[in-house]
């Protein structure tokens with residue numbers, strides 16, 4: 001069977017930094033839940049075999065959320081940390097029939113404004129690369145490291161520094177092996193790097209931000225509107 005491409009949406013977080021009652025993946029953006037935008041971003045990928053939404057085990061909002069429901073979308077419970085949720089989602093994809101050599105696009109539910117064109121460029125750049133790759137943006141600003149007193153400790157060089165985004169695209173079996181190691185990682189690329197992989201950085205739209213703090217919703221609304229204007233008629 002030809003290699004297939006799957007999607008995995010990390011949507012099992014609790015949004016602590018947002019300090020809001022409702023988990024941020026269910027906050028509304030341009031009239032729809034944040035999760036609906038992120039789900040549609042993966043479902044619009046041509047020939048995607050299926051998308052696994054990884055939700056909190058006790059998520060009481062998921063069933064009521066107005067999300068795309070069809071035979072290409074399934075869901076499973078996540079775990080305490082993001083990497084536990086990714087592990088759970090990968091196992092659920094294997095149970096669904098995904099093969100070790102298939103590709104998996106891992107995407108944060110909290111990144112609803114990823115342009116479809118960026119996902120296409122990521123797939124074209126790394127679909128056959130065993131080390132995979134990720135959308136990212138070169139660091140634009142001078143960086144400062146803070147000391148305990150909130151003062152500048154030093155100015156690390158920003159030479160060659162990028163901010164990781166999602167989707168990140170990796171061979172499913174290799175990513176499972178990478179995440180089986182007992183090391184704390186904050187993205188799938190870091191797990192793959194632990195195997196010695198050197199994932200490809202694919203420049204993405206800086207508007208593909210992660211909804212982390214309350215003020216981010218305004219930037220995301222602008223990004224959604226910009227994507228809408230750019231979309232082919």
Ligand SMILES: Nc1ccn([C@@H]2O[C@H](COP(=O)(O)OP(=O)(O)OP(=O)(O)O)[C@@H](O)[C@H]2O)c(=O)n1
Pocket residue numbers: 009010011012013014015016017018025054078079080081082083085086108109110111210211212
């Ligand atoms: N145990 C977890 C933690 C996070 N995520 C998901 O990973 C993405 C990025 O994580 P983050 O922005 O940190 O979300 P939260 O963990 O919800 O936010 P916070 O760290 O502020 O609690 C989000 O879509 C979140 O739902 C997940 O699937 N499982």
Ligand SMILES: C[C@](O)(CO)[C@H](O)COP(=O)(O)O
Pocket residue numbers: 082108163164165166186187188210
């Ligand atoms: C995966 C990620 O969005 C890449 O920048 C980021 O690492 C998620 O981190 P978080 O602390 O779980 O938001």
